[in-house]
Amino acid sequence: MNVVAKTETGRALGDAFAVVRDRLPGKGKIADQRQQAFEAYERSGLPHRRIEDWKYTDLRALMREVLPLAPAPDAAALDRATAAIKLRAIDGVRRLVLVDGAFAADLSDLGSLEKGLSVRPLREVLDAGDAALSAQAFASDISNPMIALNGAMATDGVVIDIADGTVLTRPLHIVHVASGTAPVAMFTRSLLRLGRDTGVTLVESYLAGEGAKAYQTHDGLIVAIGDNARLDHVRLVEDSVDAFNISSATVTLGAHAHFNTFGLTSGGHVSRYQLTVTCAGEGSKVETNGVNLINGKQHADTTLFLDHAVPHCASREIFRAVVDDRAHSVFQGRIIVRPDAQKTDAKMMTRALLLSDDAEADNKPELEIFADDVTCGHGATTGALDESLLFYMRARGLPEKEAQALLIQAFVGEAIETIVSDALRDVAIATAQRWLEARA
Amino acid sequence: MSLLEVKDLQVRVEEREILHGLSLTVNPGQVHAIMGPNGSGKSTLSHVIAGKPGYEVTGGQILFKGEDLLEMAPNERAAKGVFLAFQYPVEIPGVTTWNFLHAALNAQRKARGEDEISSPAFLKKVREVAKSLNIPQDMLKRGVNVGFSGGEKKRNEILQMALFEPAVCILDEMDSGLDIDALRIAADGVNALRSPERAMVVITHYQRLLNYIVPDVVHVMSKGRVVKSGGKELALELEESGYAQFEDAA
Numbered sequence: 001m002n003v004v005a006k007t008e009t010g011r012a013l014g015d016a017f018a019v020v021r022d023r024l025p026g027k028g029k030i031a032d033q034r035q036q037a038f039e040a041y042e043r044s045g046l047p048h049r050r051i052e053d054w055k056y057t058d059l060r061a062l063m064r065e066v067l068p069l070a071p072a073p074d075a076a077a078l079d080r081a082t083a084a085i086k087l088r089a090i091d092g093v094r095r096l097v098l099v100d101g102a103f104a105a106d107l108s109d110l111g112s113l114e115k116g117l118s119v120r121p122l123r124e125v126l127d128a129g130d131a132a133l134s135a136q137a138f139a140s141d142i143s144n145p146m147i148a149l150n151g152a153m154a155t156d157g158v159v160i161d162i163a164d165g166t167v168l169t170r171p172l173h174i175v176h177v178a179s180g181t182a183p184v185a186m187f188t189r190s191l192l193r194l195g196r197d198t199g200v201t202l203v204e205s206y207l208a209g210e211g212a213k214a215y216q217t218h219d220g221l222i223v224a225i226g227d228n229a230r231l232d233h234v235r236l237v238e239d240s241v242d243a244f245n246i247s248s249a250t251v252t253l254g255a256h257a258h259f260n261t262f263g264l265t266s267g268g269h270v271s272r273y274q275l276t277v278t279c280a281g282e283g284s285k286v287e288t289n290g291v292n293l294i295n296g297k298q299h300a301d302t303t304l305f306l307d308h309a310v311p312h313c314a315s316r317e318i319f320r321a322v323v324d325d326r327a328h329s330v331f332q333g334r335i336i337v338r339p340d341a342q343k344t345d346a347k348m349m350t351r352a353l354l355l356s357d358d359a360e361a362d363n364k365p366e367l368e369i370f371a372d373d374v375t376c377g378h379g380a381t382t383g384a385l386d387e388s389l390l391f392y393m394r395a396r397g398l399p400e401k402e403a404q405a406l407l408i409q410a411f412v413g414e415a416i417e418t419i420v421s422d423a424l425r426d427v428a429i430a431t432a433q434r435w436l437e438a439r440a
Numbered sequence: 441m442s443l444l445e446v447k448d449l450q451v452r453v454e455e456r457e458i459l460h461g462l463s464l465t466v467n468p469g470q471v472h473a474i475m476g477p478n479g480s481g482k483s484t485l486s487h488v489i490a491g492k493p494g495y496e497v498t499g500g501q502i503l504f505k506g507e508d509l510l511e512m513a514p515n516e517r518a519a520k521g522v523f524l525a526f527q528y529p530v531e532i533p534g535v536t537t538w539n540f541l542h543a544a545l546n547a548q549r550k551a552r553g554e555d556e557i558s559s560p561a562f563l564k565k566v567r568e569v570a571k572s573l574n575i576p577q578d579m580l581k582r583g584v585n586v587g588f589s590g591g592e593k594k595r596n597e598i599l600q601m602a603l604f605e606p607a608v609c610i611l612d613e614m615d616s617g618l619d620i621d622a623l624r625i626a627a628d629g630v631n632a633l634r635s636p637e638r639a640m641v642v643i644t645h646y647q648r649l650l651n652y653i654v655p656d657v658v659h660v661m662s663k664g665r666v667v668k669s670g671g672k673e674l675a676l677e678l679e680e681s682g683y684a685q686f687e688d689a690a
Contacts, residue, residue: 386530387493388530389530389532391492391493391514392526392529392530392532393532393540393544394491394513394514394515394518395490395491395492395514395515395517395518395523395524395526396515396518396540396541396544396600396604397515397518397519397544397545397547397548397551397604398515398543398544398547399513399515399547400513400515402543402547403515406532406535406539406540406543407532407534407535409534409535410532410533410534410535410583411534413534414534
């Protein structure tokens, strides 16, 4: 064990794991896997800038420590969560709520589930000893320390199964709420399995209850999209400006499957979203798009790893960052095209808009191509708002901030337009609008 | 009271003086033409009146209805009734013409303490104006000036002029890049906006434009000053003799 890299807080966390281990759901093999995951995490500790993947997001400097596990929410906590959810309610969705890392059945819409849809809390699945699902839940690669930590500590989550041939018209909405003022950490992990010929829309939101400040959200999502299935995914990070959100999603696509995902980060002090997508079935299609709208001292990192493992798959990435004040946006997009993945069509475009001299944006596109008959491309730009456009707009009567807001909306619009659902696109536009109004 | 009064204006750009004491008085109902060779400072004058950043006014003043224009932000000037039709209108991808014009008009109205105009009322108004200028509806749905031809961009400027109903219109080289048919359409649009309350300042290299927009007063600019003023016949005189005679006078 690397003693030098081990910090005081690392030791404190080790003690904490020993304390909470018995409270974590899942016994036997699952407990062993948690132990292995924790040991994997402990070997590296919080990732830091000397690890290439974490070069721009040094959690040792930014986060410093992992906070103690949040207690299960009491009635008051659930009330605060209810109020927070109400403010950001989305019409027409089936809401599934996690408060302080625990599934809140009373706040969730579990009535009259559509045929072919199954929703269960992760805790229940693990306690019931469902071997197949448990194996899936702990199948993640523990070489990434934050994924390992998430696996070791996960208290709850949502396990969703869509049976073959089921197409849901009502989107599912997983809402993560931090209810309390205490500086605590939440660890959740959810599973989504789409059978063959299925279709579903999943929304994920991260919210803070009133008064919730410097909490930590550690979330994991594991998705398997079956052959000929389609998942539309919208992710909205609106955590408190003092909060940390370290999340990972691992998505695998079957043959002719389609994954369309859009993420918008406007909240959180430090956020990191690690999205790993594997095209495992021929003819699958991936669209991963996103927007960061950040200011103050916010730090938002989207790290994408797209694995073209088989032939005839297509991927598109459109990423936009708007960075004000002293904020720092990071986009790392790595696309790997395996030797067998002929006829791959992969394109990535990332653009950052800096609104202040102190703002920073790091764009790191990486293409690793091992096949010879492919179409791949990427581009990255960083710049300020065009002064000549601003003057034109002001000469027509628009105050500077309003002119900026229109240009920023246009800048992020190209990414937001990729959301297929009109209602969810409107939700994303409204979220961007709130950010723009707050800076006016 | 005169509408626009430029008094002994001195302007620098990066240590270089472009305007060396320019004076100009424009009264309501008048059309003034400003002619002059490249580099005489015509566009600088239009930019300074509109409030474009990057120009340092080192002396003199610009009064609009007696108020100090130089103290106002560009958007405040627009709300007061100053309009600049750009020589090179910019393209704004992702912002529809329709949205842009609605937001701009409402910003002006808000600045003047007037009620905002609703979407249906705005739609009606903009459609009428667009029709009169022969601007197809679908142009309004596209990004501002994106993919527009030179003529379409200039017509879009005149559309805005008609919509905002400014007191003073500065037209900067409206004829540049236009063929004769496009020029005629644009000029007709401008002429339709002439009124006893409104003044226009037409900046141009060539006399040609003034066949279509007939000025009351013609000024010749050279090396940052007005060197000669006269009636519309002065423009014809220039067409024959060129600017060279004034280069020495300046």
